[in-house]
Amino acid sequence: MLNAVSKHTGTSDRPQHTLTGLTISGNLVSITWADGGESAFHGIWLRDNCPTGLHPSTRERQWDWSEFDPAIRPLSGQIDKSGLLELSWPDGHLSRHDGAWLRRHRYDGAGKAERKPQLRIWDAGIAEDLPDCDANAVLTDDQALLDMLIKVRDTGFALVRGMPRRDKACEHVAHRIAFTRETNFGIGFDVISKPDPNNQAYTHDALLGHTDLPNREMPPGVQFLHCLEFQAQGGESTLIDGFHCAEQLRAADPDAFELLTRVPIAHRFHDGEWDVRWRAPAIALDDDGGYHEIRYNPGVGAPFDVRPAEMTGLYRALGLLAARIKDPANVLAFKLRPGDMMVFNNRRVLHGRQAFDPNTGPRRLQGCYVDLDEWHSRIRVLTGENLLD
Numbered sequence: 001m002l003n004a005v006s007k008h009t010g011t012s013d014r015p016q017h018t019l020t021g022l023t024i025s026g027n028l029v030s031i032t033w034a035d036g037g038e039s040a041f042h043g044i045w046l047r048d049n050c051p052t053g054l055h056p057s058t059r060e061r062q063w064d065w066s067e068f069d070p071a072i073r074p075l076s077g078q079i080d081k082s083g084l085l086e087l088s089w090p091d092g093h094l095s096r097h098d099g100a101w102l103r104r105h106r107y108d109g110a111g112k113a114e115r116k117p118q119l120r121i122w123d124a125g126i127a128e129d130l131p132d133c134d135a136n137a138v139l140t141d142d143q144a145l146l147d148m149l150i151k152v153r154d155t156g157f158a159l160v161r162g163m164p165r166r167d168k169a170c171e172h173v174a175h176r177i178a179f180t181r182e183t184n185f186g187i188g189f190d191v192i193s194k195p196d197p198n199n200q201a202y203t204h205d206a207l208l209g210h211t212d213l214p215n216r217e218m219p220p221g222v223q224f225l226h227c228l229e230f231q232a233q234g235g236e237s238t239l240i241d242g243f244h245c246a247e248q249l250r251a252a253d254p255d256a257f258e259l260l261t262r263v264p265i266a267h268r269f270h271d272g273e274w275d276v277r278w279r280a281p282a283i284a285l286d287d288d289g290g291y292h293e294i295r296y297n298p299g300v301g302a303p304f305d306v307r308p309a310e311m312t313g314l315y316r317a318l319g320l321l322a323a324r325i326k327d328p329a330n331v332l333a334f335k336l337r338p339g340d341m342m343v344f345n346n347r348r349v350l351h352g353r354q355a356f357d358p359n360t361g362p363r364r365l366q367g368c369y370v371d372l373d374e375w376h377s378r379i380r381v382l383t384g385e386n387l388l389d
Helices: 043-048 099-105 109-115 124-128 135-140 142-155 169-175 242-252 254-262 308-326 372-382
Strands: 002-007 019-025 028-033 038-042 076-079 085-088 094-097 132-134 157-161 188-191 207-210 222-230 237-241 265-270 275-280 283-285 291-294 331-334 341-345 349-353 363-370
Touching: 019 076, 028 043, 028 085, 028 099, 038 043, 038 099, 043 094, 094 099, 099 109, 124 331, 132 135, 132 142, 135 142, 135 157, 135 169, 142 157, 142 341, 142 372, 169 222, 169 341, 169 363, 207 237, 207 308, 237 242, 237 341, 242 254, 242 291, 242 308, 254 283, 254 308, 341 349
Parallel strands: 132 157
Antiparallel strands: 002 019, 019 028, 028 038, 076 085, 085 094, 157 341, 188 363, 207 349, 222 341, 222 363, 237 331, 237 349, 265 275, 283 291
C-alpha cells in the first residue's frame, strides 16, 4: 500500500544525486533521482543511519542495533524545500538525509557497481603497456602517489623507476602511504642468497609464482621489492595475475574452481623460533562473486587436512590452477635494474623469479609490506572521500 508520495519536477541540468520523488510502501522507501534512476532503502537502514544520532565530533553511532525493530517503517515522508529526504518515525523522531549521501551509499546493484573499481585483468601481454611510475614524483607529489596507489589497486602492480639506491628506500615510499607491516621476517627484509636460509627467497634457486605468507590469518596486502644491486646472471622477476588465472579456471572447470573457493588449504612456516600456520581457500570471493584474494604458495604448503572425499579433487583442482600460473602466456617476466621497485598486491598478484648464479655478481632486493586497508584508506584521503560523510 502506498502511504506517502512526494514528487518534485526533475530537470536535466540537476545533479544526478538530486531527489525528485519518493514512495513509501511498507518498510521500503523508494527514491527517484534526477537522472531517472530509482533506489530503494529499508526503513531500518534509514533509521540506523540518521545523521542526528551520530556523535558530532567522532561521527560514530551513539546507539547499538538492539534499539530498533528491524521491521520499522516511517510514518510519512517528503522531500523538503532544501532537497533533503525528511522522514517521521513512530517514536516521534524526525530524520533528514542528504541526497548526495544517499547516492554514495545506495546498496542496490547499480550503487555497488558504481562504487566498485574496474579491475584491469591481464596476462603476459601487459609487457606492452606496463604501469610505470616515477620515483621522485611518488616521493614528493601527492597526485603522483595517488596514481601509483590506483594502478596497484586496479592493475595489481606498478613499477617505480628511479628509486634512490640506498637502504630502506622502499620503506620511505611505504611511509608515504601508512605504517609498514611487521612479520616474523621483520619490518623490512633483504632478499639475497644466504647460507643456511630459512626461506626459499634467500637462496639463488628459481621461485615459482606464489603469494607471500598465506600461512597467516591475514597475509600482507601490498609488497614493495626494491632492486639495489643486480649483476648476477639470471634472476629475472616474474609477476602473474592470480585473478586472471582463477577466471580461466572458472571458465574451464567450474567444479575445480568451486572446490578451491570452499576447501581450506593448510600453509605453514616454521623454523627454530616460529611456527605460524593457517588454513584458508586458495581463491576467496566477495559477496558479489568477484575476486577478493588468492592464497597460493606450494613452498609453505602443509599436509592437507580435508575430508577424504575431497582429497583427490583438491589436488586435481590445484594442479589445474598451477598449470595456469606457470603458463608462459600468463607470466610477465622482466629483469629489474638497480633503482627499479615493483609494488604489487600480494593477495592478487603472484611473484617469483628465475634462478640466478651468485658467482657472477650480487642480486640484492629490499622489501617491506603495507596492508590493503591502509592502502585503500590513503586513496580515500587523497581523493577527499574521508571528508564526505
